[in-house]
Amino acid sequence: MQYFFETERGVKVFKAWALIRSALTVGLVAASAPTTGLRAETTSVLIPRFVSLKSSPANLRIGPGVDYSVEWVYMRPGIPLEIYQQFGNWRRVRDWSGASGWIYAPLLSGRRTAVIAPWSKGNVALRKKAKFDGPVISWLEPAVEVKLRGCDGQWCSVALSSMSGFIKQFDLWGAYPGEVF
Structure with missing residues (x-):
């Protein structure tokens, strides 16, 4: 030219x-x-991250504010959710079934929970020790909710009802592969 x-x-x-x-x-x-008109915010807390629902009922909205319509209502505390975006006091989350939307941040807890392999067609072993050959305490069905006590990157210590044990980390929705806490 x-x-x-x-x-x-x-x-x-x-x-x-x-x-x-x-x-x-x-x-x-x-x-x-972004077509939503929202901009990402910087935070010292990592995103994405897993949390759980602190109180119920809790409205999952289509946008970050009470002026947006309710897409879904969670009726039970303890449900694991993944935060993948935030805007002010609102967090954009998704649950293990793939439902996603915005929830008011004070309704969330840092306490970790998980769901047993919702993608699995069979039951998952709850073991006494964090080993493949550890004795099986119970067989858990997919989508059963458990409390996470901690994960070492391969195994997670979990509790539910009156029992506790270890589950292979890749058999849980609520902990990232290789995550340690």
Whole structure:
């Protein structure tokens, strides 16, 4: 492309081309902006992360505020949720079934819970020791909720009702693979 023009017409063509390029650039920048009008916030707490529902009932809304309609109502505390976005005092979460929406942050707890392999077609072993050959205490059905006591990156110590034991970490929705806590 020439930057020096000998005629007045050439200058007009150059200005028109520059205007078109500017409009395209502005269009591309605008298209890459979030369509919700929300911007990500920085936080010292990692996102994504798992939490649990502190109180119930709790409304899962389609947007971050009480002016948005309710998509779902959680009726039981302790449900594990994954936070993957935040806006002010609102957290965008998803549950193990894939339902997602916005929930008011004070309704959430840092206490960790998990769900037994909701994707599994068979039962999962609750073991006495964190070993593949550890004695089986019980067989747990998929989607059973457990309290997480801690994970070492491969096994998680869990509790439910009157029993506790260990479950392979990849058999839980509520702890990331390799996560230690």
